[in-house]
Amino acid sequence: MKALHFDGKNLKCMEDYPKPQTGEALVKVSMAGICGTDLEILQGYMSYEGVLGHEFVGVVVESQNKDIVGKRVVGEINVGCENCDSCKKGMQRHCPNRSVLGILNRDGAFAEYLTLPERNLHVIPDSVTDEQAIFVEPIAAAFEIKEQISLNPGWHVAIVGDGRLSQLIVSVLKTSCSDITCFGKHQKKLDRLAKLGIKTKIGIQSNDKFSFDLVVEATGSNSGFLDSMNLVKPKGIVILKSTIASKENLDLTPAVVNEITLVGSRCGPFRPAIDALATGIISVEGLIDSKYPLENFKEAIDHAKNSNILKVVLVP
Known part of the structure; x- marks a missing residue:
């Protein structure tokens, strides 16, 4: 599959990056937003190597939960081990063994596909567009x-x-x-x-x-x-x-x-964010400045670094 891979020094668009293995829900990425954290990672934050990106909306193509196959989803980015004290207290985002989508030990959303556990996914109502949904995480x-x-x-x-x-x-x-x-x-x-x-x-x-x-x-x-x-x-x-x-x-x-x-203060609850978009309490109108295909990532990253730009989106 096509994916943007960061090796710790350089970001490259790979045409033959391995498609994620199943075992979790397989999501076909519709679009992904470039975040300030992505730009920090390119400067050395978290010493991360892998596929970048954690703000996304996509469609579930494979899952053990058949009810969500074909549904548009967004995903919580922290994946806990579910065995430690933090996870047992519902604090998976602070699990010492966690992976974090596109940030820590887990390939991210700047790709055609990604995987996340079903418990991390939230179905997006029809009243919320893809352009709105990519803002759920922030x-x-x-x-x-x-x-x-x-x-x-x-x-x-x-x-x-x-x-x-x-x-x-x-x-x-x-x-x-x-x-x-x-x-x-x-x-x-x-x-x-x-x-x-x-x-x-x-x-x-x-x-x-x-x-x-x-x-x-x-x-x-x-x-x-x-x-x-x-x-x-x-x-x-x-x-x-x-x-x-x-x-x-x-x-x-x-x-x-x-x-x-x-x-x-770091990650937060997805359901209030989705509800706020669905009811119109929160408006993201005018925040997206431009969209780029994945292969035009250099131009997209440069555009996102521009201090006058609010949000740049990648479309795999």
């Missing part, structure tokens, strides 16, 4: 914030970053909090949020410092973390929502002095 990651902390509707909330994930985080938090400000660097991206009624700013002003109850960092950069620490009130909360491949040192002194609660 929307679920945004919903994880609501699982981790109890949001106060009266909080002043800041989102640091204006990219793909930030846009979705804003949409999710907007369902609980009315006072949200997004700090970014790209006017086009901020304009989209402004149309949703979100306050937007380029750069931090003196009156912004130490004025937010909750700050969500979603830039994937050291500077974004430092900005977050400058925005959050003493005894406030900072949600760390992005991975950073940089090995530069970070000064955590402000977190100690100001008694900041730092919350790491």
Whole structure:
């Protein structure tokens, strides 16, 4: 089959990559989104080698569960061993023996086919298009914030970053909090949020410092973390929502002095994300900038790296 394989240094489109073996559900990939994590992996994050990609929608072509064959699905990316204490507590995403689609010990979605256990798959309703469905995984990651902390509707909330994930985080938090400000660097991206009624700013002003109850960092950069620490009130909360491949040192002194609660946040629940798309609570209109066939991956990756672009999609 056709697949994009990363050997730790180079990304190549292989025409004869082995088709996944059965034993799990076999999914024919319809489209897959290029995520910030994919770009970080190409820079050395997780030391991953294999087929990239974890945001996808596809059709089940083989499964022991005949009810889902022929159905459109998305998939939770963490596959636990089901035997350890974490898995027995329902925390498969923290299983020490887990594999992660396109990230850790499991080939991903930048291919014609992928496999996942049936328990990881979620059927997509007809009211949700493929173009919407590829956002289920990052929307679920945004919903994880609501699982981790109890949001106060009266909080002043800041989102640091204006990219793909930030846009979705804003949409999710907007369902609980009315006072949200997004700090970014790209006017086009901020304009989209402004149309949703979100306050937007380029750069931090003196009156912004130490004025937010909750700050969500979603830039994937050291500077974004430092900005977050400058925005959050003493005894406030900072949600760390992005991975950073940089090995530069970070000064955590402000977190100690100001008694900041730092919350790491990763994957989240798929069902609320699917329901939010199906009911129209969350809109992803205007997020997809372009689609590329798999063999045009170099152009697609370069396009996705452009700071003015929100989402690039690969079509196997």
